[in-house]
Amino acid sequence: MSAFSQAVFVCAAGRPAELPPEGPPEIAFAGRSNVGKSSAINALLGRRRLAHTSKTPGRTQTINFYRLRGEARLVDLPGYGFARAPQALRARWGGLVSDYLRSRSTLAAVVLVMDARHPLAALDEQLLEWLGGTRLFALLTKADQLSRTEQRAALERVRRRLSERAGEAQVRLFSSRTGLGVEEVRELLEAWLQAGPPACSRNKRPPVKGK
Ligand SMILES: Nc1nc2c(ncn2[C@@H]2O[C@H](COP(=O)(O)OP(=O)(O)OP(=O)(O)O)[C@@H](O)[C@H]2O)c(=O)[nH]1
Numbered sequence: 353m354s355a356f357s358q359a360v361f362v363c364a365a366g367r368p369a370e371l372p373p374e375g376p377p378e379i380a381f382a383g384r385s386n387v388g389k390s391s392a393i394n395a396l397l398g399r400r401r402l403a404h405t406s407k408t409p410g411r412t413q414t415i416n417f418y419r420l421r422g423e424a425r426l427v428d429l430p431g432y433g434f435a436r437a438p439q440a441l442r443a444r445w446g447g448l449v450s451d452y453l454r455s456r457s458t459l460a461a462v463v464l465v466m467d468a469r470h471p472l473a474a475l476d477e478q479l480l481e482w483l484g485g486t487r488l489f490a491l492l493t494k495a496d497q498l499s500r501t502e503q504r505a506a507l508e509r510v511r512r513r514l515s516e517r518a519g520e521a522q523v524r525l526f527s528s529r530t531g532l533g534v535e536e537v538r539e540l541l542e543a544w545l546q547a548g549p550p551a552c553s554r555n556k557r558p559p560v561k562g563k
């Protein structure tokens with residue numbers, strides 16, 4: 353049976369003090385607001401509404417932890433770049449997310465979720481740079497909105513960009529709506545979880561600008 357079946361919600365952290373203790377390996381889903389992070393988690397877990405989703409950007413406001421079979425966790429992060437959120441809120445989410453990504457020693461990989469129609473936006477590039485050699489999975493969501501030709505072009509563009517960085521990386525087209533990529537992404541993430549955090553890539557990250 354897949355590690356992704358029968359997942360359960362563990363907790364939501366709105367402040368660093370509310371994060372659950374480090375333990376099992378974690379895979380965190382990061383990306384701009386509204387790209388489909390929470391929807392991707394639901395699709396991978398085979399659940400419709402375990403993670404809350406919304407048409408309006410800024411739905412996920414806490415770091416939400418889901419436990420898989422065998423203890424590993426998927427982690428749903430608040431999105432970045434939500435321009436209409438008040439400055440104070442944006443600063444709080446940004447701080448919470450960057451602290452988590454920077455300091456979590458049990459982080460096995462980051463899934464960078466991007467809209468396949470416009471991947472590698474400025475904030476995605478910033479995150480990429482900042483993550484250094486962290487093991488990375490680029491998920492090009494909403495691929496159902498693109499033609500085959502456009503899908504191939506997006507995939508190629510992101511693949512080329514990721515080949516320039518240090519650290520292991522994968523990229524796949526994905527659709528929470530049609531199920532495109534779901535099974536394959538599950539299998540690859542499961543393999544990464546079994547492998548645990550890579551030995552030294554976490555040390556390669558440069559300090560965060562402005563912190
Ligand atoms: N067409 C299409 N729409 C999608 C897909 N995935 C998500 N959506 C839609 O995109 C919107 C945002 O989805 P969410 O999963 O809430 O996005 P999020 O990245 O978690 O957003 P925040 O929590 O605000 O950062 C919703 O209206 C979803 O129905 C997809 O694969 N295809």
Ligand SMILES: [Mg+2]
Nearest residue numbers: 389390411412
């Ligand atoms: Mg969300």
